[in-house]
Amino acid sequence: MLRVGVNGYGTIGKRVADAIRAQPDMVVCGVAKRSPDYVAVGAAEESYPVYAVDGERTEEFRSIGIDLAGTVDELVDESDVMVDATPSGVGADNRSLYERHDTPALFQGGEDATVAEVSFNARVNYEEATGADYARVVSCNTTGLSRFVAPIEENYGIEKARATLIRRGGDPDQTGRGPINDAVPDPVSIPSHHGPDVQTIFPDLDIDTIGLKVPTTMMHVHAVNVTLEEAPDDVSEIRDRLRAEDRLVLIPEYAGIDGAGTLKDFALDAGRPRGDIWENCIWEESLTLEGSDLYCMQAIHQESDVVPENVDALRALSGHLSGPESRSLTNETLGIGL
Amino acid sequence: MLRVGVNGYGTIGKRVADAIRAQPDMVVCGVAKRSPDYVAVGAAEESYPVYAVDGERTEEFRSIGIDLAGTVDELVDESDVMVDATPSGVGADNRSLYERHDTPALFQGGEDATVAEVSFNARVNYEEATGADYARVVSCNTTGLSRFVAPIEENYGIEKARATLIRRGGDPDQTGRGPINDAVPDPVSIPSHHGPDVQTIFPDLDIDTIGLKVPTTMMHVHAVNVTLEEAPDDVSEIRDRLRAEDRLVLIPEYAGIDGAGTLKDFALDAGRPRGDIWENCIWEESLTLEGSDLYCMQAIHQESDVVPENVDALRALSGHLSGPESRSLTNETLGIGL
Amino acid sequence: MLRVGVNGYGTIGKRVADAIRAQPDMVVCGVAKRSPDYVAVGAAEESYPVYAVDGERTEEFRSIGIDLAGTVDELVDESDVMVDATPSGVGADNRSLYERHDTPALFQGGEDATVAEVSFNARVNYEEATGADYARVVSCNTTGLSRFVAPIEENYGIEKARATLIRRGGDPDQTGRGPINDAVPDPVSIPSHHGPDVQTIFPDLDIDTIGLKVPTTMMHVHAVNVTLEEAPDDVSEIRDRLRAEDRLVLIPEYAGIDGAGTLKDFALDAGRPRGDIWENCIWEESLTLEGSDLYCMQAIHQESDVVPENVDALRALSGHLSGPESRSLTNETLGIGL
Amino acid sequence: MLRVGVNGYGTIGKRVADAIRAQPDMVVCGVAKRSPDYVAVGAAEESYPVYAVDGERTEEFRSIGIDLAGTVDELVDESDVMVDATPSGVGADNRSLYERHDTPALFQGGEDATVAEVSFNARVNYEEATGADYARVVSCNTTGLSRFVAPIEENYGIEKARATLIRRGGDPDQTGRGPINDAVPDPVSIPSHHGPDVQTIFPDLDIDTIGLKVPTTMMHVHAVNVTLEEAPDDVSEIRDRLRAEDRLVLIPEYAGIDGAGTLKDFALDAGRPRGDIWENCIWEESLTLEGSDLYCMQAIHQESDVVPENVDALRALSGHLSGPESRSLTNETLGIGL
Ligand SMILES: NC(=O)c1ccc[n+]([C@@H]2O[C@H](COP(=O)([O-])OP(=O)(O)OC[C@H]3O[C@@H](n4cnc5c(N)ncnc54)[C@H](O)[C@@H]3O)[C@@H](O)[C@H]2O)c1
Ligand SMILES: NC(=O)c1ccc[n+]([C@@H]2O[C@H](COP(=O)([O-])OP(=O)(O)OC[C@H]3O[C@@H](n4cnc5c(N)ncnc54)[C@H](O)[C@@H]3O)[C@@H](O)[C@H]2O)c1
Ligand SMILES: NC(=O)c1ccc[n+]([C@@H]2O[C@H](COP(=O)([O-])OP(=O)(O)OC[C@H]3O[C@@H](n4cnc5c(N)ncnc54)[C@H](O)[C@@H]3O)[C@@H](O)[C@H]2O)c1
Ligand SMILES: NC(=O)c1ccc[n+]([C@@H]2O[C@H](COP(=O)([O-])OP(=O)(O)OC[C@H]3O[C@@H](n4cnc5c(N)ncnc54)[C@H](O)[C@@H]3O)[C@@H](O)[C@H]2O)c1
Structure with a gap:
């Protein structure tokens, strides 16, 4: 023990x-x-x-x-x-x-x-x-990126990864934090520190990240792009691999889950303690393959992932x-x- | 059954x-x-x-x-x-x-x-x-006001009640609702419909309400004033009566609960289903008696009260x-x- | 010079x-x-x-x-x-x-x-x-309250004034200030410091104020109540007096101005430098007399009044x-x- | 005439x-x-x-x-x-x-x-x-992207462009629009309609865009990535070309302009009518070349560009x-x- x-x-x-x-x-x-x-x-x-x-x-x-x-x-x-x-x-x-x-x-x-x-x-x-x-x-953001990158890297190889992190300004209990009514480049310089942080997990990964903070408190949202070394014929193959991952969840279109508000509502309905969402939440509809470029949007619950x-x-x-x-x-x- | x-x-x-x-x-x-x-x-x-x-x-x-x-x-x-x-x-x-x-x-x-x-x-x-x-x-607001008014009315008589309702713009899952970055008189006319609604519960109560909506999703906040017919010598008497009510909660100063974010955090920590707060939450420090005027601020969880x-x-x-x-x-x- | x-x-x-x-x-x-x-x-x-x-x-x-x-x-x-x-x-x-x-x-x-x-x-x-x-x-809030109180006090006498101040969290350039998604009692105690501050201008005024801050940047909004010593028969008399004041503006209903966003838009259209609004903006529709109780809502441009x-x-x-x-x-x- | x-x-x-x-x-x-x-x-x-x-x-x-x-x-x-x-x-x-x-x-x-x-x-x-x-x-977003793309395309050739558009939820006068406290994929599918819209201007451009809306009213922010066909040795060459464009402005680091709030404050100080910013505002510090990948963040004033x-x-x-x-x-x- x-x-x-x-x-x-x-x-x-x-x-x-x-x-x-x-x-x-x-x-x-x-x-x-x-x-x-x-x-x-x-x-x-x-x-x-x-x-x-x-x-x-x-x-x-x-x-x-x-x-x-x-x-x-x-x-x-x-x-x-x-x-x-x-x-x-x-x-x-x-x-x-x-x-x-x-x-x-x-x-x-x-x-x-x-x-x-x-x-x-x-x-x-x-x-x-x-x-x-x-x-x-x-960190929450690096954990979220690493989980997504891992199966992609293993199966298709990554030529280059790029992510824009739309970060929540503060946790729900942090009333002193902003911004109010602004989307603030943070940091202004590119790549943000998140890229190098992901490299502490994937030392050989070529990744550039951009960070901003916005007036939300519930979850971060990542807009992710990965240029694959060997893209499959169809995105459905990737989708299936991601679905098989234990800490990734695909949000189906029919669910009507449009953001962090509905995601948390869903988690609370499901009886999750504190409404926590330990998994990356990937919008299934957003998962797209354009040539060798894979895209998606995922929401990351900073308080619990x-x-x-x-x-x-x-x-x-x-x-x-x-x-x-x-x-x-x-x-x-x-x-x-x- | x-x-x-x-x-x-x-x-x-x-x-x-x-x-x-x-x-x-x-x-x-x-x-x-x-x-x-x-x-x-x-x-x-x-x-x-x-x-x-x-x-x-x-x-x-x-x-x-x-x-x-x-x-x-x-x-x-x-x-x-x-x-x-x-x-x-x-x-x-x-x-x-x-x-x-x-x-x-x-x-x-x-x-x-x-x-x-x-x-x-x-x-x-x-x-x-x-x-x-x-x-x-x-409604959630009328329920919240009625619960506060009841013990006051019974024990001290109410000459006049006035409340400013700072209402959440939408529930957490309603991404289509605003306002963003504005505190909007809603309705512009005074008294708002909330006053007459409270009178469906207290037909003889003299109450005027003012309503606004703000860019928040978690709880309404009421700034309440009641002019008492017979004020007690000390606010502590009123405080004790309110504390004795089953669906009112007084938030103690030491708790460090400054708004809806910390209130919900508290409710989630306490294992409440969906983090629901069925009770009116009155900031104890805000409960004040100035002559025959009683004041307080209370937060109302619109989704569950x-x-x-x-x-x-x-x-x-x-x-x-x-x-x-x-x-x-x-x-x-x-x-x-x- | x-x-x-x-x-x-x-x-x-x-x-x-x-x-x-x-x-x-x-x-x-x-x-x-x-x-x-x-x-x-x-x-x-x-x-x-x-x-x-x-x-x-x-x-x-x-x-x-x-x-x-x-x-x-x-x-x-x-x-x-x-x-x-x-x-x-x-x-x-x-x-x-x-x-x-x-x-x-x-x-x-x-x-x-x-x-x-x-x-x-x-x-x-x-x-x-x-x-x-x-x-x-x-301060901006005290200035706004004083301008409203002055003609009322002179013409009708004030038995008691009460105001709830729904304050903007920060100015538009202050990205570090919150709250995000919360209406925070600030201060929690009542009366807030604004009441005594108004008394530096009106030493004999009986006034209690309640303060909160919300996630907006453009203007404060005051929900004001004044119990008059001698109320006129009709609110229109008061309306005319307020209209005659040089630094008060009544917003007519037809204008379609519902908040600070439209007010600033209006001021910018009018060519005001920086879109500044030096005057208190009182929603005309909100100006109401219930017995001896006068009510209104006014917006105060904190950066310029x-x-x-x-x-x-x-x-x-x-x-x-x-x-x-x-x-x-x-x-x-x-x-x-x- | x-x-x-x-x-x-x-x-x-x-x-x-x-x-x-x-x-x-x-x-x-x-x-x-x-x-x-x-x-x-x-x-x-x-x-x-x-x-x-x-x-x-x-x-x-x-x-x-x-x-x-x-x-x-x-x-x-x-x-x-x-x-x-x-x-x-x-x-x-x-x-x-x-x-x-x-x-x-x-x-x-x-x-x-x-x-x-x-x-x-x-x-x-x-x-x-x-x-x-x-x-x-x-549209405002397509105009903003086109202006940035034009000099890059002409001078270096574009293998692929990718942009994440962090869009304001509504204009300052639109109190009915959300979201409050959420960053909403909009549309959820990728590429968003903005990419094809840019192609009405650049029919041969390979571009993928991702759109989200956030609780802000002042400006859109674009996180842009362009993979160049022939990258220059140094980003300073690109910077100089962008600076020479008439409707692009580079925000220097010393200015202390961290978001739309300060940008608008700056425009209002400068006496711009309605505080309008007709130009794309590119954070100079954000302009970065990583191999053949060019990155930057730019703010776009939706009401006026x-x-x-x-x-x-x-x-x-x-x-x-x-x-x-x-x-x-x-x-x-x-x-x-x-
Ligand atoms: N909140 C998030 O979104 C998040 C996500 C992932 C990682 N993290 C990281 O987790 C760590 C904790 O963050 P958090 O959000 O839980 O912070 P928090 O402020 O919620 O909690 C920190 C706690 O530590 C206490 N504390 C302060 N000084 C202390 C000291 N000297 N000794 C012991 N306790 C002390 C504080 O009172 C507070 O209770 C940080 O490194 C943060 O970057 C935070
Ligand atoms: N949400 C609050 O803050 C709150 C608080 C107190 C009272 N209320 C009141 O409770 C009532 C419900 O509000 P809500 O917030 O739960 O709304 P909601 O939109 O969350 O839920 C209403 C549900 O009814 C369904 N629905 C729509 N048309 C229907 C129909 N014809 N037949 C059956 N179902 C239909 C909708 O799909 C939805 O699932 C309203 O009267 C509201 O004013 C709401
Ligand atoms: N902004 C408002 O809403 C508002 C409204 C009414 C009154 N006020 C009051 O006006 C005063 C100024 O507020 P503000 O909003 O203009 O603040 P601000 O931060 O916008 O401006 C203050 C300026 O003073 C400078 N400064 C800091 N330390 C200095 C020093 N030692 N000597 C000279 N300059 C120094 C800062 O760099 C800044 O440029 C405060 O007392 C404030 O409470 C502000
Ligand atoms: N606001 C922006 O951010 C923005 C930016 C770029 C492009 N646009 C585009 O510009 C166009 C106008 O948008 P806007 O933001 O100025 O909208 P708006 O709502 O501010 O203005 C539209 C005006 O048209 C009026 N109107 C409505 N129906 C009409 C009709 N049948 N005939 C004549 N007038 C009518 C409305 O009353 C309103 O005054 C839209 O196509 C929009 O997509 C808007």
Whole structure:
């Protein structure tokens, strides 16, 4: 039984904790929380032992009915492995904490690739992380691109990939983030950092990405183009291959799903926890082959697509299951596949 | 066992169906659906018998794996009572259908008050609907206002109520609705129709409302003012009374809940189905008494606050439980109270 | 000829500079700019002498073709009076700079009332600022409320005023500001700071305000209620009085103007510089009298309604014209009155 | 002197009328307006003779102070050429009206290409429209793409062009249009209709486009990729060529212009009528060459980029100036070139 501590219990941290709890071979040792707010209350109600990031706020936690299990230092000490889900940049600062306790750790995609010896995607390079001490689960966008690229690359070869990422401005709970009424090149320079990030997973892939942010909160949308080395005669062959992938979903035309609003409505109807959509959602109608150019649009749920990847990465670090075994266990326990 | 048919399986209809299913004294006889889309698939996956609104589309339904149980006419015939949750205006057209089969029916707030002999709010006038053949559950905004007004009116008397309704432009799945980047007086004239609608519940209440719509999809926000006839010495007394109400929730300051985004995040964390928030959410900090003027801001989840009201209205029509009995049974089965 | 320097050449500063230039009795001595960006280039193209806030960036300005006229210190020295239009809080820091040079100055509404001995609205208290060394032009929202309140207070007496301010989240150029998809109580507590700010203009007014921010950039919208001491028989009398006010505009129903988008479109069609709307825009249809309760909705162009007030305040400080004289000169030169 | 009538005086019509008025060789004969609203008042204030689309509304126009000059039939009769700027689809219906009076006419991009014998872009195919009776000025997006493609195609050859169009959901005055909080594939199928539309201008161009709409109102943003046949050694050569184009503007990095909000702010500062931006705005920093792949992002002001094209198309139809002569006259009179 792998004992996992979660440091940073926000959008990603709380989802990863719940996903770990659903596994037969792992247990949540505790979660480290900074502020005594509604999310902290939620952690306590889920019966996760809550550890303080800031020891001086113990009394504040107690005043809202939360008895702390200790400090983050103690959590790191008691855990076999840590998942760091703190805000971008904080993870890198935390690495010395994990080193001090000799506790392996996972970092998230907000950190630079240099934070860990390996950047991770379960579908592509599980083996590289096997037995590593530190790994970084790549960002929501990079995860989404990698999953799409993998079967295409394997079956047809990729001469060149290009993607325009229409990114949500902020998560639903981030009222301080914009833009309002603007589609902002972000970054203005091309290729955006997403391309090189995908190359941490596919070192030889020729890919250029363009990033913008828009006034939406629910999902990113990717407009993807891949020039194939050897295109099949018909797009239906590609469609079938994509459909066979475990973490890709094709949205059929009849469904009447036109955007993130209907996608989330669908996921909530289906009883998904928090309406999470762990899979890339590809509009089937958009999947098109023009000569050797393959196109599609896919929606990526930024809050949750990396969650199963974190679970798999934990198993890669601990080394007790192979990639395919871990993936299928994760899929089954979470209910992946719409 | 009350056999209930649901006609119109959209935002409201699917939620009401699930709420009925959770009751010990009711059963969903079937749901009538017009289009064979993702929502229809969802109905079938919930094992609700699906009836066609339009008999000519049977084949389309079959092609996506849905075997229809019949047509809407048959559903009305087999049901003890119908819940009509079709779009505004369609309900009124449907009344003759229900009359033809001598089946009592509930309508929703998108219909004019004249659609039924009584407009309904469980907290305020359950008894008036007892044994009626037709009743209308008032709209999300009117329900939200009525719940707030009720305890205030009873305990302090209301000289005058005024509310500014900052309404969401559309539901999350309605991509065709605006506004984008505008706060639009809607209607421009004052009082808006919401005031008279509240008076269908409180005939003697002096209330003026102002309506606007803004580019949001998650919840309405009400800025409410009530001039009391007899104000208490301290607002804390009022706060305690509101806290004691079953379908009002006070958001504490420490929670860090600043808007609909965090409220829904909270509801999703708490495992609420579809992240629904059946209760009015009042910001505790906003509850203020200035002389005899009481103020507050409350968020109203338009997609779900009328759901428990529909359940109670069904019992009122069938007459087998009293108002308090019904309300507490509904609250318990749904898990109302955050 | 009053020589005016403008410190802080952003949204407000550049508009005030242009308005000053349009006056026969004032001249823009220069503008102080911090960053060498498109706004700086614009200042140079308007032939305003540009002074550096930060002397070390001289070379950067030169590299984009702007020869600086000096530093802000020199500008303050050469000016008879300064308009400070720096961001909230910076103005207060700047006061010592103006004192050091013995130069009177105007501050903006982002500063606390304590920054100057008098808070100013041209319609209400021009005389109080006459001959003052420092005055603060109140904020866009407070200006908008004061203009509406003034004729009502004078003619009917106000028992109580209440306003809900549906505020734009950010100006059109502020892509970093939210919210996206949320209507956020801001502040959560009631009354919001706007009420007390209106009382710096009307010390005896009983007013409570509620503030929210929404995902719009163009204008604020106020939902206003005033309980009159002596209501007229008919709202038309009030309508006529409001129509007679120089900085209020009534939007007629036939115009088809439903929000800020059409209002700005109208102003741009009319050739207004920058599409500015210096006047409160009151929807005529919304103006309603229910007993002694007067209601209306008005849109306030946050970027420009304080501009004529700044011009008038400059004359009040210098003392060479009376309030009515200044107001009518400002109105005529800017083209106020739609 | 070419006598031009404008049928449909909305977003495009009013701008085209003003642009015609600024020409030395054309005059606005009159404008045909359907509703007596603020835009009609604006037309009258510009002293354009106003003709009624619907003769029965004469009295309504008179009641707001507009004396009609006649009906649209009379306008067509009196004009040498018509500009049809009615909503999509209405133009095609109007063609018979123009034929009946033997009056040549221009249509807009909302019509199908079949509405006229030639689709027009001033930079690319002015000559094709010379002397034609009917021509269609292509849409805002197609105009924007064509202008960018032209110099690239001429100098380097284009193997393949690909563009993702992040389209504004509605114009600022269209409060009824969405989406709110969603990035909606529109159309879902790839290539979107924009590609074939560009091919009405460049019949041999291999281009695929992807379209989405987002909750913004100010400008479209294009993420463009062009695979060159013969790439230069350095992107700076391309940059210089683009800079030399009359209707392309490069946004320099120092300007601090990050989106449509700042672009419009800049245009308004510069005194542009209605803040219009007739030119494609290309972020200079985004212009990148990766092997033979050229990339950039450009913002397109949907309300105005087709305006100079309409002016040029009028001259092409009447045949009295060559393309380069017309373009430079249009540029000079409007003040094109930022
Ligand atoms: N939200 C997304 O869309 C998304 C998607 C994929 C990856 N990521 C990455 O995941 C990481 C976490 O992002 P998130 O969206 O969950 O952020 P978040 O802000 O929702 O959560 C971070 C949590 O960490 C806490 N925290 C802050 N400082 C801390 C510290 N020193 N020690 C412990 N906890 C601390 C915060 O209070 C918060 O609860 C980032 O690297 C981010 O880039 C985010
Ligand atoms: N969504 C809200 O915010 C909200 C809140 C409270 C009350 N209401 C009211 O509830 C009612 C339903 O609204 P909704 O939001 O659920 O609408 P919806 O559009 O989400 O759902 C209506 C459903 O009825 C179906 N339908 C259309 N015509 C039909 C017909 N002739 N017969 C049967 N079904 C038909 C539609 O296909 C759709 O599935 C309206 O009166 C509305 O005003 C809505
Ligand atoms: N924008 C509005 O809606 C609005 C409306 C009414 C009043 N106000 C008030 O007007 C003031 C200015 O606001 P704004 O919207 O014009 O802000 P802004 O950010 O648009 O402009 C401020 C300018 O001051 C410059 N600046 C920053 N620090 C400076 C310094 N130390 N010295 C000189 N210049 C400096 C900035 O670079 C910028 O150009 C604030 O008090 C604000 O609250 C703003
Ligand atoms: N707005 C844009 O972004 C944009 C950009 C490029 C091209 N276009 C195209 O330009 C055309 C006009 O679009 P718009 O945005 O100006 O529309 P609009 O709605 O702003 O203006 C159209 C005007 O035509 C009037 N009208 C309606 N029916 C009429 C009739 N039968 N006869 C005469 N007038 C009538 C309307 O009342 C309105 O004033 C469309 O083909 C559109 O696709 C629009």
